[in-house]
Amino acid sequence: MVKSTEIRSYPVIQELSKALADYVAELSREAVSVRNRFTVGLSGGSLPRILAAELKNRQDIDWDKWIVFFCDERLVSLASEDSNYKLAKEELFDHVPIPEANIYTVDESLIANAEEAANDYQDKLISVFAAMNTAKFPVFDLLLLGMGPDGHTCSLFPDEKYAEVLNEPVAWVTFVEDSPKPPPRRITFPLTVLNHAHNVAFVVTGEGKKNVLHKVIDLHDTTYPAALVKPVNGKLIWFLDDAASASLDGLKK
């Protein structure tokens, strides 16, 4: 059972960014006090910018305790405009003192082979998590996710042909080679990894998301991968702006 689901909606993105920064800072503080580190998974899209806008100015965070992975990554060079790492670097890493060694990127030398890239990324996860917990999956302190207008999250897409990737039962990292959204080749955490985290936060903004949010949150329509994100022992929270939350049953004005 998911411990709890919370929905927060803000009139403007700047307010959302501020609340998100407070939330992340608090989770970081808690994780560092209990485990002496903060393990976090980032996504691409608008998330890095919305996350970093306020967070990058915070002085009250033990940045040196952060350990960062990517919930999904496009198989492109790290310098490419398509790289989730590059985006996160420009928005966040260039502004805060997270040790470079604590930021786990896809191995550029393996991007031609999606399976090898996924296996290598899984090895990196194992090196960080295996000693720490005995769960069958890594237990992140926080995973930060976006959601596309088609209900996808990470590189988990809503079509029967991606069901194997979505429901990958064993691997900690899997891959797609024919993503419906370019670039086609990506690695991604499967659902099981998302659902083992202590905390999962979706950050979703804009009117273009309001219909799918209604289907995901109110109707629990599991044809949308985002609706399947339900941390078994963790907390799920949605950070929305009012444009995105406009059609939600509980929040309709």
Ligand SMILES: O=C(O)[C@H](O)[C@@H](O)[C@H](O)[C@H](O)COP(=O)(O)O
């Ligand atoms: O890999 C990708 O193609 C994108 O990163 C994608 O997964 C994005 O995270 C969502 O579509 C939400 O993006 P927005 O928040 O920008 O709408």
